[in-house]
Amino acid sequence: MKLVQFLLDGNEGWAVCDAGSNTWHGAMQGAAAYPGSLDALAQDSAAAFNKAARAMLLQPAIDLTSVQFLPPLGRPRKIICVGLNYRDHTEESGFKQPDYPTLFSRFNTSLTAHEAPLLHTDLSDTLDYEGELAVVIGKGGSCIARNQALTHVLAYSVFNDGSVREYQFKSPQWMVGKNFDGTGGFGPWLVTADELPPGARGLSIQTRLNGQTVQSANTNDMVFDVESLIVILSQAITLEAGDLIVAGTPAGIGHARTPPLYMKPGDVCEVEIEGIGLLRNRIERRA
Structure with missing residues (x-):
């Protein structure tokens, strides 16, 4: 999977693209389906990260041409x-x-x-x-x-x-x-x-x-x-x-x-x- 963090209309979100697909699916901060930032998930565990990514595939499509990219991780521990x-x-x-x-x-x-x-x-x-x-x-x-x-x-x-x-x-x-x-x-x-x-x-x-x-x-x-x-x-x-x-x-x-x-x-x-x-x-x- 590919995972991207972004800003859209001033709000932070992230999206995931499955292997072999060109369609990104994601959610915005504050939405019921938003599982937390990629930083938080990466620092939790691989299991939590992968579970959230699979769940994101069920969310609406996101057009990356309309977003402002963020670093994939903005606050690495080291x-x-x-x-x-x-x-x-x-x-x-x-x-x-x-x-x-x-x-x-x-x-x-x-x-x-x-x-x-x-x-x-x-x-x-x-x-x-x-x-x-x-x-x-x-x-x-x-x-x-x-x-x-x-x-x-x-x-x-x-x-x-x-x-x-x-x-x-x-x-x-x-x-x-x-x-x-x-x-x-x-x-x-x-x-x-x-x-x-x-x-x-x-x-x-x-x-x-x-x-x-x-x-x-x-x-x-x-x-x-x-x-x-x-x-x-x-x-x-x-x-x-x-x-x-x-x-x-x-x-x-x-x-x-x-x-x-x-x-x-x-x-x-x-x-x-x-x-x-x-x-x-x-x-x-x-x-």
Whole structure:
């Protein structure tokens, strides 16, 4: 199933699209059939999430052309991002490939939805794109065994880890450059794990800037696959239902080009992952 959160006439709602269908069914906050937000359901349990999604299929059709998209999850418990997870990107960035994932956090204030602006700060002209796979945890745990790791995945989505490079490299810690408000594109929807290959393996991933392909790879190219990330993270950090893992970007970033290719106001950036969907954001100056 695909699940999308949105605003319609100022009210929050969400809808679901079953496999093989192009029709979305949903309900609005305040309606008797509304089971709560996707955030609340994802943080409850996979069973509650799936039960609510199946019930939504019985609700009236929703026309997505008339809604304002919201991030599929607006308030993940944790957003854990992975750097240097494609060898070609590590090489172009001038780093030695690490044998342990390079990890950093994002905050919810950095998220922006499909078709919403990706914000360009006046503090720097170094806003860069990074197309990535997003993994939603549906069952928490610590010290998770590899053969159980994928049972902890609820869904997948698309992410654009917009990075203000000047601020990313102001210190050894990348946090600030990765957390400017409205720079983390997320969406357009969630796709439940059962609709994709195990671990979202073998999916093409592309980023396009103003229609030009600037990144093109396959999720098979990840150094640390989804199972490995869950195992390694859970050794140190208890994963919780509703957590988000953003699994790294391939080569082609603007910062590594000569001359650099940074996003600027008026540009349109698209990230598309096979079987999941296309995330589109126009770059706008932050007010």
